[in-house]
Amino acid sequence: MTTNPLTVGLVGCGAVTKLYHTPALQELERLGRLKVVALFDANLANISPIQQAFPKAVIVREFDELTRLAPDLAIVASPPRYHASQTIRLLEAGMTILCEKPMALSIAEGEAMVTAASDAQRLLAVGLIRRFFPTTQVVHYLLSRNIFGNVSSFTFTEGRVFKWPIQSASYFQDNGVLRDIGVHILDLLIWWWGEPEEIVYEDDAIGGVDLNCRIRLKFPQGFRGEVQLSREFHLPNTCVIRCDDANIHLDVDEPNQFQIEFHDSRYYMAGQLHTTSNLNKSLIIPGPIAADFHQCFVNQIKNVLSAIRGTESLMVPGEAGLASLRAIESCYSQRAMLDMPWFSKLEILRSQQIKDRQPR
Amino acid sequence: MTKFAVLGANGFIGTRITEMFALSEGIELRPIVRDYVSLVRASRFDLDSRVANAFDQQALQIAFQGCDVVVHAVAGDIKTILGTLSPVYQAAQEAGVKRLIYLSSGSVHGQTPQPGTDERSDLSDQQVLPYNNAKVRAERTLSKLRDRGGVELVILRPGIVFGPRSSWIINFADALLAGHASLLNRGEGICNSLYVDNLVHAIYLAAAQPAIDREAFLLGDQECVTWADIYRPIAKALEYELADVPEGVVAEQDTKQASSWFGRLEPVRVSKPIQSILSIVPHRFRVAARRAYETIFEPSGDSGPILPEHAQPVISREMAMLYSCRYKLPHSKASRLLGYQPPVSFPEAVRRTVAWLAFAGYPVKAGLRR
Numbered sequence: 001m002t003t004n005p006l007t008v009g010l011v012g013c014g015a016v017t018k019l020y021h022t023p024a025l026q027e028l029e030r031l032g033r034l035k036v037v038a039l040f041d042a043n044l045a046n047i048s049p050i051q052q053a054f055p056k057a058v059i060v061r062e063f064d065e066l067t068r069l070a071p072d073l074a075i076v077a078s079p080p081r082y083h084a085s086q087t088i089r090l091l092e093a094g095m096t097i098l099c100e101k102p103m104a105l106s107i108a109e110g111e112a113m114v115t116a117a118s119d120a121q122r123l124l125a126v127g128l129i130r131r132f133f134p135t136t137q138v139v140h141y142l143l144s145r146n147i148f149g150n151v152s153s154f155t156f157t158e159g160r161v162f163k164w165p166i167q168s169a170s171y172f173q174d175n176g177v178l179r180d181i182g183v184h185i186l187d188l189l190i191w192w193w194g195e196p197e198e199i200v201y202e203d204d205a206i207g208g209v210d211l212n213c214r215i216r217l218k219f220p221q222g223f224r225g226e227v228q229l230s231r232e233f234h235l236p237n238t239c240v241i242r243c244d245d246a247n248i249h250l251d252v253d254e255p256n257q258f259q260i261e262f263h264d265s266r267y268y269m270a271g272q273l274h275t276t277s278n279l280n281k282s283l284i285i286p287g288p289i290a291a292d293f294h295q296c297f298v299n300q301i302k303n304v305l306s307a308i309r310g311t312e313s314l315m316v317p318g319e320a321g322l323a324s325l326r327a328i329e330s331c332y333s334q335r336a337m338l339d340m341p342w343f344s345k346l347e348i349l350r351s352q353q354i355k356d357r358q359p360r
Numbered sequence: 361m362t363k364f365a366v367l368g369a370n371g372f373i374g375t376r377i378t379e380m381f382a383l384s385e386g387i388e389l390r391p392i393v394r395d396y397v398s399l400v401r402a403s404r405f406d407l408d409s410r411v412a413n414a415f416d417q418q419a420l421q422i423a424f425q426g427c428d429v430v431v432h433a434v435a436g437d438i439k440t441i442l443g444t445l446s447p448v449y450q451a452a453q454e455a456g457v458k459r460l461i462y463l464s465s466g467s468v469h470g471q472t473p474q475p476g477t478d479e480r481s482d483l484s485d486q487q488v489l490p491y492n493n494a495k496v497r498a499e500r501t502l503s504k505l506r507d508r509g510g511v512e513l514v515i516l517r518p519g520i521v522f523g524p525r526s527s528w529i530i531n532f533a534d535a536l537l538a539g540h541a542s543l544l545n546r547g548e549g550i551c552n553s554l555y556v557d558n559l560v561h562a563i564y565l566a567a568a569q570p571a572i573d574r575e576a577f578l579l580g581d582q583e584c585v586t587w588a589d590i591y592r593p594i595a596k597a598l599e600y601e602l603a604d605v606p607e608g609v610v611a612e613q614d615t616k617q618a619s620s621w622f623g624r625l626e627p628v629r630v631s632k633p634i635q636s637i638l639s640i641v642p643h644r645f646r647v648a649a650r651r652a653y654e655t656i657f658e659p660s661g662d663s664g665p666i667l668p669e670h671a672q673p674v675i676s677r678e679m680a681m682l683y684s685c686r687y688k689l690p691h692s693k694a695s696r697l698l699g700y701q702p703p704v705s706f707p708e709a710v711r712r713t714v715a716w717l718a719f720a721g722y723p724v725k726a727g728l729r730r
Contacts (some may be wrong), residue, residue, distance in 0.1 A: 172403035192459040209404035231400055235721040341715030341730045342524045350383040
């Protein structure tokens with residue numbers, strides 16, 4: 001059975017659109033799954049490289065023109081401070097939305113988005129791409145079935161020298177490392193274990209946004225863990241989950257590889273994930289290597305397209321996005337100063353004074 | 361209130377200037393960086409940060425508007441060292457800046473200065489290292505610009521500036537963890553150290569003192585220290601003994617290691633996955649792993665043409681000269697005319713630097729992390 005391709009509008013043509021959404025959309029266009037019909041960005045200069053990829057798409061100069069064109073799906077990849085207002089407007093116009101992370105800057109904004117989707121009876125998906133990593137899905141499988149026993153602790157560290165090709169100083173407005181990278185990690189942790197019952201948060205923002213932060217969390221199952229994030233340094237970009245019988249190691253840059261360190265065993269397993277289509281048979285024939293980072297973006301859009309057609313549920317609906325927003329808000333509401341041991345006593349005092357005046 | 365523009369605010373020195381000045385009373389600060397990405401470190405603060413390329417006079421002029429002092433802390437290659445001088449000076453002039461503080465380098469006197477060297481010593485732009493010659497030419501170019509212009513010029517010649525985020529520290533720590541750290545003469549050569557906070561203090565003084573136009577100042581820490589004095593605590597913090605660090609061999613050409621088989625394997629050995637594993641592996645296992653690595657990859661005599669020529673780590677010519685230094689450059693002129701007295705002692709500077717390594721995710725031994 002053939003179906004007409006669904007129409008897609010791109011809202012925001014910055015770096016994430018250029019680097020990730022565009023190649024994914026091109027691939028799905030080639031497969032006849034969708035057609036990109038509209039491009040919008042407040043900065044027209046951003047649109048031209050995207051238009052080269054989708055020459056038949058209409059360049060929309062005023063945001064409200066999009067509501068007139070009304071594509072089936074709008075991908076909202078504008079700066080986070082516009083996510084809520086743009087998403088709500090487009091939902092009201094009858095579109096399904098895939099909104100980039102963070103879905104909003106506050107719970108209130110996020111809840112308004114979810115309500116707008118419900119009122120309009122339209123789908124709202126959140127671009128928390130890491131849920132589409134084969135590794136995180138396998139971890140979800142292993143943890144939900146207690147394959148390696150109970151979890152005793154975890155450590156998640158992620159840090160890189162910031163090189164994202166931003167085009168404006170406003171990128172940093174209300175967008176520290178916690179909202180930028182932390183939202184992915186908090187989302188994964190909540191997906192695996194539910195919402196944390198305790199959060200202790202420290203960062204190094206001194207009147208601006210967080211460059212480095214540390215989060216200590218306790219989950220309802222009783223175990224604790226720590227997340228360390230940096231936009232300044234390279235850190236081991238790994239997640240280690242310690243269970244009764246084994247430790248699971250993930251490298252966040254390798255969506256289809258992971259390692260298992262078995263306790264009381266001389267063996268350590270480093271695995272490459274493959275897809276398989278014959279799960280119910282005793283003979284498993286490995287299929288192709290599981291999705292890489294680019295393919296995860298393809299799969300994310302495929303999931304939304306299938307949800308529009310009613311053949312799949314959304315992998316990350318708006319309600320799921322709210323949970324990580326709640327965790328972020330909990331972090332910022334109690335932010336303490338990260339220990340910066342190279343500061344003089346006077347600098348520590350002054351930075352604390354500035355931090356105390358910072359909005360929470 | 362003095363208003364500073366700090367050019368190169370995302371660099372190692374520029375970042376610390378930003379931190380210290382942003383947290384000081386009586387200073388207004390405008391960090392300036394070359395592109396939006398480079399605003400990242402300054403974004404921790406609520407500051408009037410600007411983007412302007414140091415080669416772009418027009419952009420600089422806009423960025424300097426309203427500032428009293430410009431600090432030129434741009435690091436880079438020779439093209440950057442020499443190509444940014446005129447745009448910066450002319451932009452400062454057009455913007456009505458009163459004083460330009462230029463961060464030159466103690467290496468204008470060479471890496472192994474003769475005893476008795478001070479600011480009065482002749483400078484040569486025919487030294488072995490192109491960097492030294494570029495810094496000498498930069499000082500001369502700025503002096504000529506000052507002859508024709510109205511912006512006062514103060515030149516600072518810091519020694520080996522170290523501290524949080526310093527490449528001297530990071531490179532040595534990384535080399536230790538990767539198993540290819542080396543020394544020359546057991547690190548007994550004099551290191552003309554300058555803790556970064558002491559440099560920032562000197563910059564503040566250089567902006568405030570009258571009647572120092574066209575002067576150049578050598579800057580250093582109070583103490584006379586060796587390379588081993590700096591490296592030993594770093595090694596100890598990472599659970600190594602400096603005595604175990606091998607002597608290196610001096611490169612005939614600085615590119616030699618990179619072209620060897622050993623050099624080409626380095627990206628693998630120092631890669632993130634390997635290092636992330638190394639960082640959680642106890643010291644004794646790291647030593648064993650290193651020995652195994654060396655057994656596999658280091659030369660065993662007649663193993664064929666693909667093996668490296670040197671079993672010992674290779675030291676660049678610049679480092680070899682620095683490790684051979686036998687003279688501490690004086691900062692008596694800075695003391696006399698600027699009132700410079702290094703506020704942070706060397707032991708405290710090292711303590712803070714080691715604590716920063718822990719902050720930056722290095723596997724620093726418990727008890728030394730603060």
